[in-house]
Amino acid sequence: MSLDAVPVAETRRKGDVEPLVRLAGPDMAAVDALIVERMQSQVPVIPMLADHLVAAGGKRLRPLLTIAAARAAGASGPIEAPVRLAAAVEFIHTATLLHDDVVDSSDLRRGKVAAHLIWGAPSSVLVGDYLFARAFELMVETGRMRALGILATASSVISEGEVLQLTRAHDLNLDQATYLRIISAKTAELFAAAAEAGAVGVDADDATVAALRAYGLNLGLAFQLADDALDYGGQSEVLGKNAGDDFREGKVTLPLLLAAARTRGREDAFWDRTINKGERTEDDFRRARELIVGSGSVAATLDLAWDYADLARDALSALPASDWRAALERLADFAVSRVA
């Protein structure tokens, strides 16, 4: 069963990331050059390991947000501070991925074998620390204490969210509020801080900074909800990780929470065994996917993702109309439409 089979409201807009990628091309070339320069080290395993993830690249969504926020706030000409902040944001994100993969014992990341399986968990932990420190060195160079404060706080919120997930996310009694608190901290906070720091990096006024932060936060929630839906319907090529990883790790996300509630009385023994008791087989994953998709829980998760995408769009109304604002609007839709 694939997500093609999931009913999605016909009226939903098809988003696109490409307009933003095109607009930001020149700025992102500067960000990429800085990323490659600053991940160097005389200790050979550091650039090798960093390159494995950074060069693999993914969409570089977070630094793209920093650049787009600076431009949408009206900056023209060279934007040295946002370029440095964007590289810092990507380093913080990469450090988080390295540590996450160790914590979760994941075996695939951005479509490649996870770094800790090649260089070992100790290297992943330490190179993550290195990239995190390099991020702060980049921020210091901008001389902008407010941007530093935003990204320092985001970093502590992210790790707090990861710990909360670690201790609570294998528990069927997880309530939806705690689930949203976890994804808000571990994912949406960096989207919010990336956009906010970009605006602060060009001295945007407070209303613009607040609007771009709100955009980033809601965009991050939409992306994570869509990812969590995709884990029960996607292919590993789209996802950059294996579909079903959340279930295999016993990680409780919204599609599963909803399905457990919607099949209460009928499937309690199945959820109790696979999640609470942690006894899972590959057949169990197929059964879980049937129950989750069949009960409409993937569709409901995507509906909620659309709500956040709409909130992200709405936040942009505080900004003057521009190609950048239009590209950010299409990105908000893309956060969810890429899945459906």
Next chain:
Amino acid sequence: MSLDAVPVAETRRKGDVEPLVRLAGPDMAAVDALIVERMQSQVPVIPMLADHLVAAGGKRLRPLLTIAAARAAGASGPIEAPVRLAAAVEFIHTATLLHDDVVDSSDLRRGKVAAHLIWGAPSSVLVGDYLFARAFELMVETGRMRALGILATASSVISEGEVLQLTRAHDLNLDQATYLRIISAKTAELFAAAAEAGAVGVDADDATVAALRAYGLNLGLAFQLADDALDYGGQSEVLGKNAGDDFREGKVTLPLLLAAARTRGREDAFWDRTINKGERTEDDFRRARELIVGSGSVAATLDLAWDYADLARDALSALPASDWRAALERLADFAVSRVA
């Protein structure tokens, strides 16, 4: 065989940390209160795990250096920025310890069971990240970008040193220069940055800042060399970890490097088997200790430690005479005399 049996030059001064601890008492009470306040979190495992290490305390040498540097540079009255920087330094250090213990699979830290054995390696990795981020939040509050730059760079140097140690320190062909580069990065850099940041935190002049950085760097080298010597002669109560841990982990430190060179032709098979091939028993540790102490390699390591302690003392001559300077001089001697 204990280190009592190791000949140490009679003329060496007996140092003491207590004069500095007494002088810094009121300032360190403020640092401790800030540490306890900032390691709180609504996610319960975070303060539990942080408290396990932070409350166990150790000597709090690094934040003590930050405070002492600010005072020795002439600051009187309240020193709000150095207090915040000192708490940040302790958080960076604690984060490093948490990650190190995961990387090395150590089972004892500060005389207590290592945190990762109680709460699991994932929690240690993530709470380390949390404390690191909290450190940067504290630094941002001081509004002092120069101090932030010092501690950001120190953090990247430390993790680089840790990776270098990970990839090179199990190799008998490690040369003394690389060994010194490793301990300079992984230990002495934070001592140097802690003292430098304290001086910068009270706007000391450049000569004073440079002198206090040099003091911290040489003090750190003296401490680490003495620790490495102690690992072949100390008791776990003094060391806060198990004597012999370096050997058990196959970690090549100066005492072992010197002993392997000094017993060349006689004991090559022993070192090759235990270090290069990694086949080690408890009997091998006793044999290694005999060879290391018997060949004078512990004494030679302590002699080098004394050289750095002297350099640390010398650096202080740039500062005006004061009780604080005198206490720092006694701390330099203590770095080594605590062992002999």
